[in-house]
Amino acid sequence: MLELRPTCEHCNKALPPESTETMICSYECTFCKDCVEHVLHNVCPNCGGGFFQRPNRPKNNLRDDNYLGTDPASTTVKYKPVDIKQHNVFAKNIQMIPPHER
Numbered sequence: 001m002l003e004l005r006p007t008c009e010h011c012n013k014a015l016p017p018e019s020t021e022t023m024i025c026s027y028e029c030t031f032c033k034d035c036v037e038h039v040l041h042n043v044c045p046n047c048g049g050g051f052f053q054r055p056n057r058p059k060n061n062l063r064d065d066n067y068l069g070t071d072p073a074s075t076t077v078k079y080k081p082v083d084i085k086q087h088n089v090f091a092k093n094i095q096m097i098p099p100h101e102r
């Protein structure tokens with residue numbers, strides 16, 4: 001099940017489950033939209049993949065207990081600011097490639 005991490009791993013901004021500015025990579029690395037666009041250049045510092053908007057888990061029990069009440073967001077903060085200099089070197093040649101072709 002998708003882990004709904006509570007904050008941006010770079011700037012520690014709160015990213016509650018209802019947020020529309022939460023971005024994740026396929027490994028669930030989680031960043032805010034601002035950091036993805038302006039710091040990471042849509043390159044995940046951990047895997048090199050691209051980011052997509054994190055789906056919102058329903059807060060209402062619409063069907064069969066599949067909602068935040070049963071499966072709440074994680075409260076474990078993963079705050080690990082990216083070394084921007086190092087990341088720019090890493091991302092230099094990756095950012096030109098569309099995520100689905102990396």
Ligand SMILES: [Zn+2]
Nearest residue numbers: 008011032035
């Ligand atoms: Zn951020």
Ligand SMILES: [Zn+2]
Nearest residue numbers: 025029044047
């Ligand atoms: Zn990643």
